[in-house]
Amino acid sequence: MFNNSRRGRLLAVAAVAALALGVTTACGSDDKPADNAAGGGSTAAAGPVTITLQTFGGGKNFGYKEAVDKWNAEHKDITIKYDNLTDQFEQVYWPQMIQWLQSGAGAGDVVGIDEGGMGLAKAHPEWWADLGEFGLQNRKADFADWKWENGVTADGKLFGLGTDVGGMSLCYRRDLFEKAGLPADRDEVSKLWPTWDDFVKVAHKFQDKIKDTKFVDGTNTLYNVVLVQEAAKNGNVSYFDKDNNLIVDKNPAVKSAYDFAQKISQEGLTAKLRNFTPEWNTGMKKSQFATLGCPSWMLGAVSGDGGAGPDFKGKWDVAAVPGGGGNWGGSWLAVPKQSKHPKEAAQVLDYLTGKDAEVSVFNFAGNMPSNVQAQQDPAVQGAKNEYFNDAPVGDIFAKSASALQPVFLGVKHAQVKNAVESVVSAIDDGSVPYANGWKKLVDDAVKAAG
Numbered sequence: 001m002f003n004n005s006r007r008g009r010l011l012a013v014a015a016v017a018a019l020a021l022g023v024t025t026a027c028g029s030d031d032k033p034a035d036n037a038a039g040g041g042s043t044a045a046a047g048p049v050t051i052t053l054q055t056f057g058g059g060k061n062f063g064y065k066e067a068v069d070k071w072n073a074e075h076k077d078i079t080i081k082y083d084n085l086t087d088q089f090e091q092v093y094w095p096q097m098i099q100w101l102q103s104g105a106g107a108g109d110v111v112g113i114d115e116g117g118m119g120l121a122k123a124h125p126e127w128w129a130d131l132g133e134f135g136l137q138n139r140k141a142d143f144a145d146w147k148w149e150n151g152v153t154a155d156g157k158l159f160g161l162g163t164d165v166g167g168m169s170l171c172y173r174r175d176l177f178e179k180a181g182l183p184a185d186r187d188e189v190s191k192l193w194p195t196w197d198d199f200v201k202v203a204h205k206f207q208d209k210i211k212d213t214k215f216v217d218g219t220n221t222l223y224n225v226v227l228v229q230e231a232a233k234n235g236n237v238s239y240f241d242k243d244n245n246l247i248v249d250k251n252p253a254v255k256s257a258y259d260f261a262q263k264i265s266q267e268g269l270t271a272k273l274r275n276f277t278p279e280w281n282t283g284m285k286k287s288q289f290a291t292l293g294c295p296s297w298m299l300g301a302v303s304g305d306g307g308a309g310p311d312f313k314g315k316w317d318v319a320a321v322p323g324g325g326g327n328w329g330g331s332w333l334a335v336p337k338q339s340k341h342p343k344e345a346a347q348v349l350d351y352l353t354g355k356d357a358e359v360s361v362f363n364f365a366g367n368m369p370s371n372v373q374a375q376q377d378p379a380v381q382g383a384k385n386e387y388f389n390d391a392p393v394g395d396i397f398a399k400s401a402s403a404l405q406p407v408f409l410g411v412k413h414a415q416v417k418n419a420v421e422s423v424v425s426a427i428d429d430g431s432v433p434y435a436n437g438w439k440k441l442v443d444d445a446v447k448a449a450g
Contacts, residue, residue, distance in 0.1 A: 049344045052081045053352075054108035056093040057297075058276050059304025062112055062163060062331070063365025067357040071348070078344050087276050087306070089114045090418035100336075101127040107336040109345035110352070113160060114331050115406075116414035118150050119244075121160065121334065123411050128159035129335040134346035136161065139353070146406045147370045151332050159334050161353040162370030164361070165404055166295035166329030167397040168225060171302060173290045174317040174389060180209040186391060190320035196226065196260060199322040203269045206290060214271040217289040219261035219428040220421050221275045225293035227257035228326040231407045239417065239445065240410025248420070248445040258424065258438060265428040274425040276301070284308040294318065295328045296397045299366030303387040318391040327404040330370060368397045375401050412449045419448035 055062040061084045068082045086092045094117045100106030101124070113121055121127070131137070136158060140148050143162050151160035170193075174184040182205065183189055193199040203215035216222060230253035231238045238254060241247050248254050264270055271289040273280040283289055284307050292298070301307050302316060333352060335345040351357055358369035359377050366385060369375050375398050383394035410416070423441040426432035432440055 048077055048079055049341050050079045050081050051110060051341060051345050051348045052083060052108035053110045053348065054097075055082075055084050055112035056086055056089045056114070057084065058087040058281065058301045059307045060300030060365035061304075063300055063361035063367050064352065064357075066364050067352060067360045070360070071351060078347065080348055083108065090116060090414045090421075094414050101338075104338050107338055109339040109341060110333055110335055110349050112163070112331050112333055114414070115150075115166075115329060115409055116417050118160070118332060119240075119409050119411040119413050121332075122150070122153050125153035125155050125157050125159070127337060128153065128157070129337050129339060129342040129346065131158045131161070131335065131346055131349070134343055134350075136346060136350055139350070142353075142355075142371050142373060144370070144372065144404075147330070150406070151334075160332035161349060163331045163333055163353060163358070164297055164329075164367040165370045165401055166297060166327055167368050167400045167404060168228075168321045168326040168328060169294045169296075169318045169396055170321040171292055171294040171298065171316055171318055171388070173287070173312075173315055175315045176210060176213060176287065176290045177206070180206045182206060184317070186317050186319045186389075189317070193322040196322045200264065200267065200269070203264070203291075204267070207269065210290070213287055214269060214289050215291055216264055216270045217275060217280060217283060217292045218270050218273040219265050219424050221293045222264065223257050223261040223421070223424050224328050225321060225326055226260045226323070227253060228328045228407055229323050230254075230256045232326070232405060236405055237408045239413060239420070239449075240408065242408050244410045246410075246412075246416070246445065246449045248416070249442045254420075255438070258441060261424050262427055262434055262437060266434060270428055272428050274421075274429075281306050284312070293321065293328075295326075296362075296366055296368035296393070297329055299385060299388065299393065300364075303366070303385075313387045314389050316387065317389045318385070318393060318396060325400050325404075327406060366393060368401055370401075415448040415450075416445050419444040 064082055068080045071080055097107060097111060139161060147162040147165065151158060151162065153159050172189060177184045177189065183192065192202050206215050227238055234251060234253045237247065237251060239246065239248050271283055273283045273288065284302065308316065333349045335342050335349060339345045353371060355371055355373040355377065358371045358374035359379050361367050362369055362380050363383065369380065374380060381394045381398050384390045385393045420441055423432060423437060423444055427434055427437040
């Protein structure tokens, strides 16, 4: 579904079609009509209301299982129906969500939006309920300024509140490091690679000893890590400048990230797996790679049943990322205007972005809260992740969360990102020659930007 092959493209189309066929079951709550659509969209439904929550992502995805179970146990008037629709945001979820939003039917009552879709979401106020009508404008102090402002539409309407932020680390297989004669202790591992050049040197040492495992999953994951690091040095922009002009071929951050991806591929350090695909998940289970870039939310993707799974508990660990930190990822929740129960949907959104729920998500899935009260909670600050060999993930991620700087993402960021990463993956699997990669990346980005 995520592959660059013809089969991969057909699977992606099939997944979109499958989502489309599910519109009648996935659309907002139930078929009770709203009785006050013009006056703040509140409802007076007889009996319990079901609010459909739609998200995306692999592994433990948004990490809402425990939070939803708690809500449903305590609320008899509003029930949350939780649907995680697909692993793929750019390829499947967002294109289908755009169709539903444009048509006015099919979207859930509360929907997740990755950072890559927020530029387009902000540009279409007509798609969203105004959360200010339900009192959520009072939540501003709960979020960093940039996280709050990204949930405000072009005409000043609050439409989304933040779920998580993407502080950076690097996950590694400590058992395989030991087998290769490398340090396995996370502090010692962090000292191995202050720079990406050092990382490559360690990779070769590893592969000299371990012949049946590659050091890196593929090109795309580390491409994104390097991209956000380099973007921070280049005005916090990646594919678009702050006037929404495409700058893929002009921004040194993109070229630096691409060059690094090509380097690790050419030097035979990757397992040639594109992240968030079934093959990538299988690769974790079969120990086909030993490291990957890990924003906080990636921990759930690794530890979940769709990732490495329970058999590898304690074998993974978390170290510092080469080159310093970075801010990759993070999402928001919004209420589509088509929801028949926007008042109740806003209540659910308010709960899921509140302190207690975001702490629950962090403890369950590892997603670092964007709610600043949750970030400061002792349960987050002092948290250790048992799956990752009791790594002090609270210390690793929480201390940096308040200092994260956002990378500007244009209206067509998701479309361009998918096009760019398809090429970054294609040079790794050999379907695009290295000599043609950069030109194709730029050309495909221009096409995707429209």
